[in-house]
Amino acid sequence: MDKKQVPDIVVARLPIYLQTLKMLEKEGEYTTSSKDLGKRIGISAAQIRKDLSHFGEFGKQGTGYSISYLIEQLESILQVNGVWNMALVGVGFLGHAIANFKGFANHGFQIKCVFDADPQKIGSKVGEFTILDSAKMEEIIRSEKIKVAMITVDAIHAQAVAELLVKSGVKAILNYAPVTLNLPKDIRIQYIDPIIELQHMTYYFQD
Amino acid sequence: MDKKQVPDIVVARLPIYLQTLKMLEKEGEYTTSSKDLGKRIGISAAQIRKDLSHFGEFGKQGTGYSISYLIEQLESILQVNGVWNMALVGVGFLGHAIANFKGFANHGFQIKCVFDADPQKIGSKVGEFTILDSAKMEEIIRSEKIKVAMITVDAIHAQAVAELLVKSGVKAILNYAPVTLNLPKDIRIQYIDPIIELQHMTYYFQD
DNA sequence: TAGATTGTTAATCGATTAACAATC
């Protein structure tokens, strides 16, 4: 079963559905509908039903969806019902914040090791992690079988770091550096860049 | 001239073009082509030309685009040729990192004030900022005429904070809290959420 | 000139929506 059959834009919405369902569950709800979910997320009910229909039938006519069941199904589809170990590369202000972030654990992710190239930082602590030498990155990531990494180094170093990560066996990169990475097409990349998002919004400002 | 005429998905790509052009300029380049830009960004040359054509004619047949001129034009289109003051709400680990981030200045943005509701934090320093009381948020944002805000509070508090920001005159929100915000449709919202991005990528992992 | 590259058109491709039978 080739996964290319489901449009990426659909896949991109599943984590948002999951997030909202988890919140509903925390609020004590047991069921929801495409209409309700759509209103909360700001998209149409039809789109939610269409999206889910790519993966199976999860609801009941008349009553909607069981929240816990749909959460379970989405976690399975997204493969976040287990835990993925991650590497974090670059301990500046942002890397520091991410290393201390407690929110990964409940959503299928866990930082396993943290790297930096600065001799001043290597060996010291960030959160619960001892900062490791970037020079040992390939060896460690390979032996730990880490498939997911976050890049929080400077823009100038990001491409080289990314290439080394790929060489070490990493298959998915969350890139916080403000550059487009050029990597083999079987490597997944997502970008997080506040400047890009801010500039997107100011376009719409009244003159 | 109603701005809705240009698809949002086109607008979303302009900051990426701008980012790449600025990098080329830093590398000492003077001109580029849609083919070259496309290769660097990972999209087709045709798409870049089509996108730009919504706003005017910026290139020359045979030689391509002047980098400095195209940067100038994109900055003007995106309205980032000036500086937008921003408010930051929530000084946890992430808010702390953002308050210390030096990268906004060169791209049209500047943090002007930082808020938190915790009496322990109010009055203390984060980066160059003194943390202000959230209770005074509306008054300060209104008097400073701030139009852009970043939310780095907990998920539970984000909606209320967002509503207060809107009440204070904010028109664009960069939301780091892991919830969908429900706000008037004239308010621009962008989301930054590593969990969402990570879950998007693991879908594609081989079983 | 010959080669390169633009801006634009038309064709293709893909995503969203509206509608509704099925059914809880």
Next chain:
DNA sequence: TAGATTGTTAATCGATTAACAATC
């Protein structure tokens, strides 16, 4: 039963691409 809501189909809507005349 009556009302609600699903999953799916077909129609609509929108975005991307390929191709090319224009021209630097």
